[in-house]
Amino acid sequence: MVSVVYEAPGSVADAVTLLVNSDITASVLAGGTDLLIQMQSMVNETRLVVDLKKIPEMMNAILDDEGLQLGPCMSCAEFTSREDIKLVYPGLVESAYLIGSTQIQGRASIGGNLCNSSPAADTVPALIANNARCVIVGPSGERSLTVEEFTTGVGENCLAKGELVSLIKVPRPAANTSDAYLRFIPRSEMDIAVAGAGVSITLDEDGICTAARVSIGAVAPIVLVVPEAADALLGTKVDTTALQAVADAASAASTPITDRRGTHEYRRHVVGVLAKRAAAIAAERVRGVQS
Amino acid sequence: MTKTHVTTTINGEVIEFLCEPSDTLLAVLRNELQLTGTKEGCGSGDCGSCSVTIDGRLVCSCLVLGVEAEGVEIGTVEGVADKDKLHVIQEKFLEHAALQCGICTPGLIVSAKALLDENPEPTEEEARYYLAGNLCRCTGYDKIIRAVMDSAEVMRGDAQS
Numbered sequence: 001m002v003s004v005v006y007e008a009p010g011s012v013a014d015a016v017t018l019l020v021n022s023d024i025t026a027s028v029l030a031g032g033t034d035l036l037i038q039m040q041s042m043v044n045e046t047r048l049v050v051d052l053k054k055i056p057e058m059m060n061a062i063l064d065d066e067g068l069q070l071g072p073c074m075s076c077a078e079f080t081s082r083e084d085i086k087l088v089y090p091g092l093v094e095s096a097y098l099i100g101s102t103q104i105q106g107r108a109s110i111g112g113n114l115c116n117s118s119p120a121a122d123t124v125p126a127l128i129a130n131n132a133r134c135v136i137v138g139p140s141g142e143r144s145l146t147v148e149e150f151t152t153g154v155g156e157n158c159l160a161k162g163e164l165v166s167l168i169k170v171p172r173p174a175a176n177t178s179d180a181y182l183r184f185i186p187r188s189e190m191d192i193a194v195a196g197a198g199v200s201i202t203l204d205e206d207g208i209c210t211a212a213r214v215s216i217g218a219v220a221p222i223v224l225v226v227p228e229a230a231d232a233l234l235g236t237k238v239d240t241t242a243l244q245a246v247a248d249a250a251s252a253a254s255t256p257i258t259d260r261r262g263t264h265e266y267r268r269h270v271v272g273v274l275a276k277r278a279a280a281i282a283a284e285r286v287r288g289v290q291s
Numbered sequence: 292m293t294k295t296h297v298t299t300t301i302n303g304e305v306i307e308f309l310c311e312p313s314d315t316l317l318a319v320l321r322n323e324l325q326l327t328g329t330k331e332g333c334g335s336g337d338c339g340s341c342s343v344t345i346d347g348r349l350v351c352s353c354l355v356l357g358v359e360a361e362g363v364e365i366g367t368v369e370g371v372a373d374k375d376k377l378h379v380i381q382e383k384f385l386e387h388a389a390l391q392c393g394i395c396t397p398g399l400i401v402s403a404k405a406l407l408d409e410n411p412e413p414t415e416e417e418a419r420y421y422l423a424g425n426l427c428r429c430t431g432y433d434k435i436i437r438a439v440m441d442s443a444e445v446m447r448g449d450a451q452s
């Protein structure tokens with residue numbers, strides 16, 4: 001175990017000051033479900049832990065005409081219990097509901113999932129499908145990135161020393177739009193994705209797809225956006241042929257590894273199946289509201 | 292290393308303790324406060340035997356730092372019974388023989404109570420999903436689920452009367 005210097009600032013500005021001025025390695029603490037495990041394997045290290053959960057705006061979620069302004073540290077349990085959010089982004093809420101157990105969801109947060117930057121992070125493909133952005137605050141002020149720009153490698157992201165994600169912004173979807181997220185794990189609950197796919201689809205009154213986003217997880221060092229899969233949907237009625245093209249494009253874009261959860265051939269196949277099924281579910285959700 | 296002073300509420304009682312900032316809440320409960328009902332199975336968030344509630348939310352106390360307890364309300368298995376009178380869930384666990392070695396039981400009781408507080412009328416499937424983070428190597432789960440479903444029914448009846 002490490003020895004810890006613990007701080008729980010009351011504002012984002014104070015958190016940034018603590019992080020910038022630290023001469024020891026600093027970690028930001030959200031739910032802690034990844035960080036505490038990582039710290040268990042460290043020896044002879046002193047670490048500054050800056051807990052963001054006492055900062056009110058890090059724990060809030062506001063849904064209005066513009067979209068969702070999500071405090072990155074809100075627990076997945078609280079997030080998934082928000083019926084108003086589920087109505088607008090059912091797929092994003094599903095992705096948060098798939099993380100770990102009830103107990104893990106009681107602490108784990110979407111901001112933590114993003115900043116842990118695992119390729120298998122469940123909420124990330126769903127955020128990307130919804131065109132989400134993250135606001136980063138640091139010593140030199142504020143900047144905003146798309147979620148797909150944020151992660152740069154396995155466990156690596158764009159955050160520089162002193163920076164933290166202060167807000168996740170998900171734009172309000174256009175009319176007749178819905179989303180879905182699916183993942184595959186070897187058991188029915190509580191595991192890490194072998195592959196995952198998030199899809200957002202917009203249909204016009206005739207059921208023709210006018211916009212789409214497809215994002216796949218756990219099949220490359222970072223979560224990928226697959227424009228070819230989205231293009232395969234445009235102008236179609238999201239029929240079997242279009243869905244098969246989505247599956248083929250998602251499989252083709254993947255570059256998975258082999259590990260104990262699955263071989264790369266298997267992951268490549270499964271990610272295509274998940275992408276087409278998620279697209280079908282998202283389209284069905286739009287039709288359900290339209291009819 | 293200097294210890295940190297923490298003021299928290301556990302099972303309705305205001306409690307103060309000193310801990311290392313790296314101590315988990317589980318370690319503090321068991322070693323500092325002698326609340327040894329909360330068990331350690333894995334220490335990594337996988338087994339649920341360390342389940343407690345924080346401000347009403349079910350969490351693994353092995354994945355929470357003791358210092359994070361400042362100003363929150365914690366519920367442990369010691370707070371489930373009303374002094375000597377067992378909670379319905381505890382009685383039903385006994386009645387249905389929903390335990391063998393018992394290491395998972397405190398965590399399951401706390402989780403089952405959190406489930407029924409949130410959702411007094413769960414389907415069996417909902418109960419199984421909610422409790423999927425509580426591992427039991429002995430019972431095969433069926434007796435646990437029967438005890439929980441039976442508790443739910445009794446608690447609904449009590450709430451009406």
Ligand code: FES
Pocket residue numbers: 330331332333334335336337338339340341342351352353354
């Ligand atoms: S001891 Fe905490 S989940 Fe196993």
Ligand code: FES
Pocket residue numbers: 389390391392393394395396426427428429430
């Ligand atoms: S009764 Fe032994 S682990 Fe559950």
